Amino acid sequence: MVVDQNSPDSQEYVDSLERELRDLRNLETARSQFLAAVSHELRTPLSAIQTYAEALSDEILGRLDEDQRDAVCSILRATRQSLDMVDEILAFARSGGDSAELDPVEFTLPELVDEVRGTHESLLARKSLTFESGPMPAIPALFADRGKVSLVLGNLVSNAIDFTPPGGRVEVAARLVEEDRWTRIEVIDTGVGVPASERDRIFDEFVSRDSGVDRELGGTGLGLSIARRVVHMHGGEIGVESEVGEGSRFYFTLPTVRNERFVERHRETPAVAQ
């Protein structure tokens, strides 16, 4: 469309577009603030439940018998599920499909893996699962939306824990692909595996895995669909290699700081996450 800048009609049109753009930005700001407030209101009581449950589990308030220990373990697991749902629902609300924006910063993968391990420590211990993360010394820093990637990795680790019997292993590994422009991150478990009939569907919205160690597992069915959306927003790939009874290897790729094409497109001013 060609706009004659000297025409009063076109100036009015431009003015109305600017007003609409301002309104949309204000709406987006209000939405973002609302979601942050909802996050706070949901996380605060859940944090209190989890902290007291950990105090009970660590026997700070006295020794527990076996039944009490099982009960506390159930509280911790249910709390973790609730928190995961809060993450998923808020991420889904924020993602807004193609209109969602990325806020990439530089950060190191080992630091993120350590953070995710920490938030799942209690569950790993309760199921006697080993958590391993391979050495990643040669991996350059990632350049990605740290918050969204944390959600992806957290979701995959949560799933691995849920679908792995006690005594098993969850591992996070990484290697470079396409020279050093992309990092392929893998979450590997010794769990029940994903049947071939489910492998394509599990990344769809509102689809939950049917098989599992614990049949009472609930969930929004959004986690993996959000993970796929986030990874695709970064231009990466996500998938799963698995055999029933032999465990699963979920993988996804993210750009590194040496991915010049991605960095140039997204970097305005350098921002380093701590």
Next chain:
Amino acid sequence: MRLLLVEDDETLREAYRLVLEARDLEVVAAATGEEALSILGAVADGAVADGGTDFDAVVVDPGVPDPSGAELVRRLRRRLPGAALVVLTGRDDGALREECLAAGADAFHVKPLPAARIAEAIGAGPPDG
């Protein structure tokens, strides 16, 4: 190690106190930004404390009542230049994260955070195995 805990939710504040004192931390708690700054005593705004402090670390929810947010972080940092300062918030907000880190926080975490991770973040020892 002496820790200043700034958290306005009473239930959560007492839960954190319980698990952190079990890790041999001395915990002094405040429910508002004003209370926290009052505990730290009168240091003129704009003046950096001389580095002498009887708090080794601060864990602060920037959502507490006035002062709050990055402004609270800034004022806490001014009064405790040498302390570990960790933000622990229920708001999963990238903008808040950047503001708090720029205001002098050493780390920004979204709740919940296990006691072992809080201790690690403030340098109170390695996490549990």
